[in-house]
Amino acid sequence: xxxxxxSFFAHLFGALLSLVLVPCSGIAGPETPxxxxxxxxxxxxxxxxxxxxxxxxxxxxxxVSGLTVPHHLVAADLIARAFRxxxxxxxxxxxxxxxxxxxxxRRPFATTRRPFETVFGRVQVSExxxxxxxxxxxxxxxxxxxxxxxxxxxVLPYVRHFFPDTPIVPIAVSIKSTRDDWERLxxxxxxxxxxxxxxxxxxxxxxxxxxxxxxxxxxEVLNIIAADDLDAVAKLRxxxxxxxxxxxxxQMRLQAKHFHSRPLVMFNSNSQAYSDRTEPETTSYIIQxxxxxxxxxxxxxxxxxxxxxxxxAGDTFFxxxxxxxxSHTEVAERLRxxxxxxxAGCPLIVNLEGVVVDKMPGKLGPLTLAMPQDLVLxxxxxxxxxxxxxxxxxxxxxxxxxxxxxxTTLQASGLKVLRHGDIVDLGxxxxxxxxxxxxxxxxxxxxxxxADLRGIGRSDALPPLVAYLHWGTEFQTAxxxxxxxxxxxxxxxxxxxxxxxxxxxxxxxxxxxxxxxxAVAYSLGNFLFDQSHDRASxxxxxxxxxxxxxxxxxxxxxxxxxxxxxxxxxxAREAGQ
Numbered sequence: 404x405x406x407x408x409x410s411f412f413a414h415l416f417g418a419l420l421s422l423v424l425v426p427c428s429g430i431a432g433p434e435t436p437x438x439x440x441x442x443x444x445x446x447x448x449x450x451x452x453x454x455x456x457x458x459x460x461x462x463x464x465x466x467v468s469g470l471t472v473p474h475h476l477v478a479a480d481l482i483a484r485a486f487r488x489x490x491x492x493x494x495x496x497x498x499x500x501x502x503x504x505x506x507x508x509r510r511p512f513a514t515t516r517r518p519f520e521t522v523f524g525r526v527q528v529s530e531x532x533x534x535x536x537x538x539x540x541x542x543x544x545x546x547x548x549x550x551x552x553x554x555x556x557x558v559l560p561y562v563r564h565f566f567p568d569t570p571i572v573p574i575a576v577s578i579k580s581t582r583d584d585w586e587r588l589x590x591x592x593x594x595x596x597x598x599x600x601x602x603x604x605x606x607x608x609x610x611x612x613x614x615x616x617x618x619x620x621x622x623e624v625l626n627i628i629a630a631d632d633l634d635a636v637a638k639l640r641x642x643x644x645x646x647x648x649x650x651x652x653x654q655m656r657l658q659a660k661h662f663h664s665r666p667l668v669m670f671n672s673n674s675q676a677y678s679d680r681t682e683p684e685t686t687s688y689i690i691q692x693x694x695x696x697x698x699x700x701x702x703x704x705x706x707x708x709x710x711x712x713x714x715x716a717g718d719t720f721f722x723x724x725x726x727x728x729x730s731h732t733e734v735a736e737r738l739r740x741x742x743x744x745x746x747a748g749c750p751l752i753v754n755l756e757g758v759v760v761d762k763m764p765g766k767l768g769p770l771t772l773a774m775p776q777d778l779v780l781x782x783x784x785x786x787x788x789x790x791x792x793x794x795x796x797x798x799x800x801x802x803x804x805x806x807x808x809x810x811t812t813l814q815a816s817g818l819k820v821l822r823h824g825d826i827v828d829l830g831x832x833x834x835x836x837x838x839x840x841x842x843x844x845x846x847x848x849x850x851x852x853x854a855d856l857r858g859i860g861r862s863d864a865l866p867p868l869v870a871y872l873h874w875g876t877e878f879q880t881a882x883x884x885x886x887x888x889x890x891x892x893x894x895x896x897x898x899x900x901x902x903x904x905x906x907x908x909x910x911x912x913x914x915x916x917x918x919x920x921x922a923v924a925y926s927l928g929n930f931l932f933d934q935s936h937d938r939a940s941x942x943x944x945x946x947x948x949x950x951x952x953x954x955x956x957x958x959x960x961x962x963x964x965x966x967x968x969x970x971x972x973x974x975a976r977e978a979g980q
Contacts, residue, residue: 439518439525440550447522449476450560457483463703466492468662469654469693471604474501474557477677478688481670482558484709485690486565488669494569494601496529497562498592500654501554501605502647503575511580512536512588513546514573519555523563529570532595536574539591542584548575554647558605566601576649582637585649589656596661604654608687610642614675618952620644621671621687622867622899623919625955628666628691630915630922631655638918645689654693664693668947668955670709676951702747702945702959710947710955711831713789714749715871717904717927717941720756721782722763722774724933728968729778738968739785745961748787749945752834753930754873754904755779755791758801759809772797780816782931790819790829794836795873795905799843821871824855826864831948833864835898839874839889840905851889860896867899867954869946875906875926878938882910882925894921900946900956902927907939913956922956929963936963 457480467489472482503513516533519526536543549555555573562571572595574588596602609620624644627635633655639648658664670690675682694701705712721729729735757772759779767773783791791813799806813820819827821836839851851874859868870893875886882890890901894916901923903910909928916923928941943959 439520440515440547447560449479450522450564453479453483454561454564456480457487460484460487460708461704461706462487462490463706464488464491465692465701466695466697467692468600468664468695469602469604469658469666469691471606471651471654471666471689471691472558472561473607473688473690474554474605475607475674475686475688476557477674478672481672481688481690482561485669485692486561488692489601490565492601493599494566495597495599496532496570496572496595497566497601497603498572498574498596499555499558499562499603499605500574500576500647500650501552501558502650503548503577504552504554504646505548506578507548508544508546508575508577510540510542510544511577511584512543513548513575513577514543515545515547515549519549519559519571521560521563523560524567526559526563527570529572532572535594536572536588536591539587542587542591543574546575549573554605558603562603569601576647576653578641578647578649580649582652585652585656589653589660592657596657600661602654602657602693604650604691606645606647606650606689608645608689609673610646610686611684612643613683614673614681614685614951617673617675617685617687621673621689621951622953624689625668625671625953626913626915626919626922628655628668628689629956630913631659631665632915635915635919658693662693663696665957666691666693667957671949671951671953671955673951702745702749702943704747705749710949712749712945712947713829713831714746714751715902715924715927715944715946716751716753716930717909718756718907718932719753719930720772720774720932721779722757722772723769725931725965725968726774726778728933728965729782734968738964739782741964741967742786746786746943749943750789751787752790752871753783753788753792754795754871755793755798755813756795756932757797758799758805759812760801760805761812764801771800773801776812783816783818788818790821790827790834792821792836792871792873792904794821794823794825794838794871796838796840796842796847799841823850824858826859826862826868828864832899832954833866833868834871835859835864835868836871837873839872839885849885856892856896859893859898864897866897867948867952868897869900869902870898872901872903873905874903877906878908879906879926880908880910886925890921890923890925891916900954902944907932907934909940909942909958911942911958913958924956924958927958929965930961931964933965935969936966939963939965
């Protein structure tokens with residue numbers, strides 16, 4: 404405990420020291436006994452500069468119920484950009500969760516009924532809500548710690564600027580608080596949180612680590628957040644992973660309970676990015692937003708200054724009944740527009756099921772998959788597909804020669820084509836494709852071998868390494884034992900993210916492996932495939948790759964596009980077209 408306490412105060416000193424290095428920032432004078440709390444940061448320049456800079460960056464405004472921002476003003480630009488996402492929304496109150504850096508509270512939590520003064524004016528406290536929390540004296544105490552704590556002091560000027568008339572409910576979270584404490588406060592907040600409440604979590608991430616170590620810890624946290632794994636959040640280490648696991652836990656619980664919202668990470672950066680010299684100890688920043696339910700399925704337009712995004716889609720097939728539907732020009736164009744709207748230009752990687760041919764064979768069995776070259780290339784281009792996996796059980800349905808010709812055709816069109824075991828470099832990440840199933844050899848299953856795994860482990864592919872797997876059982880709704888074991892084998896051989904296909908059904912949650920060392924999406928289901936919703940489903944996996952080498956993945960629900968196309972065909976027929 405002594406070592407932890409010393410490191411925590413070292414973090415505080417580092418935070419305050421960093422502020423001294425920011426022009427015109429500083430600490431206000433002592434609080435008055437009965438008046439409002441003074442702002443921790445008394446000069447406006449750093450706040451004004453960051454807000455003005457954020458105004459010059461394109462932002463995808465959306466309805467959000469939560470934000471997670473840092474409290475190091477070294478990263479003031481990130482705080483301002485996070486608040487800009489919520490700009491223009493109306494909230495009746497803002498709950499602020501932040502760590503008790505000074506360890507001053509004797510209870511798991513502390514709050515106050517007194518207002519705050521900031522460089523932009525006064526921030527009122529919702530006294531009634533603070534009183535409700537203080538009605539549980541074993542959990543919450545009234546405290547004067549707020550006057551000095553940068554956990555709230557760095558955030559309040561942004562609250563006042565973007566939401567000037569919105570009262571706050573400040574909650575300091577003790578570093579000694581437990582999961583039982585967090586759950587009890589979540590319950591105590593039930594009468595406080597309304598449909599128009601914004602929850603702001605003030606949290607810094609990996610502390611006192613080299614940049615290399617910080618990247619490792621950040622990725623573990625990112626994978627655990629992506630998996631929405633509260634058990635793993637409760638086990639994160641303070642301060643190596645973050646300075647307040649209680650704040651992260653309660654934010655995720657409250658968002659799920661009251662808003663059915665899951666986190667979306669906008670930025671992951673490190674204090675090293677703000678220095679010209681190599682620092683022996685750093686602090687990281689993970690900026691999260693919690694989109695409202697109606698916005699959860701939106702892929703943001705590209706923002707290279709924040710991250711480089713790629714999207715993965717599942718089983719994709721343009722033949723058989725899909726080919727018939729796409730022969731209707733109006734249906735095809737409406738479906739194409741739907742795809743482009745939903746994908747927002749995100750570079751796409753798909754599992755291309757079947758054989759691409761220049762001329763369709765006269766007779767094909769129902770399980771022999773082929774599709775016409777011109778149609779395939781046109782649709783892949785319009786969906787901004789940049790890479791395709793042909794490591795699947797239908798790629799050789801017409802034999803080795805047809806398979807080789809397909810690969811050549813796809814490569815000639817400018818696509819990255821991945822056969823079983825191929826590794827390609829896509830800039831921000833490396834991608835390997837594997838199939839555990841092959842209809843054209845025996846045994847049909849368990850085709851990923853120890854040699855394949857060793858080849859990946861011994862390759863010179865730089866992290867992050869993503870594996871696209873064709874595996875599992877059709878129409879399954881949970882991973883089988885083979886997939887679980889194989890996923891862990893891939894993790895141990897350096898794979899950072901595992902993306903699955905073949906089952907035609909989406910497994911709706913990501914999983915974090917080995918305390919966040921890797922992440923797995925066992926199945927994305929279908930993208931474009933001639934199967935209706937009663938049998939099939941699908942999602943897009945959006946992966947944001949951050950400049951420092953980390954990534955954040957999230958599943959974005961997709962409608963059954965085959966059903967959409969089929970319905971529009973009938974609509975066209977009924978209209979006499």
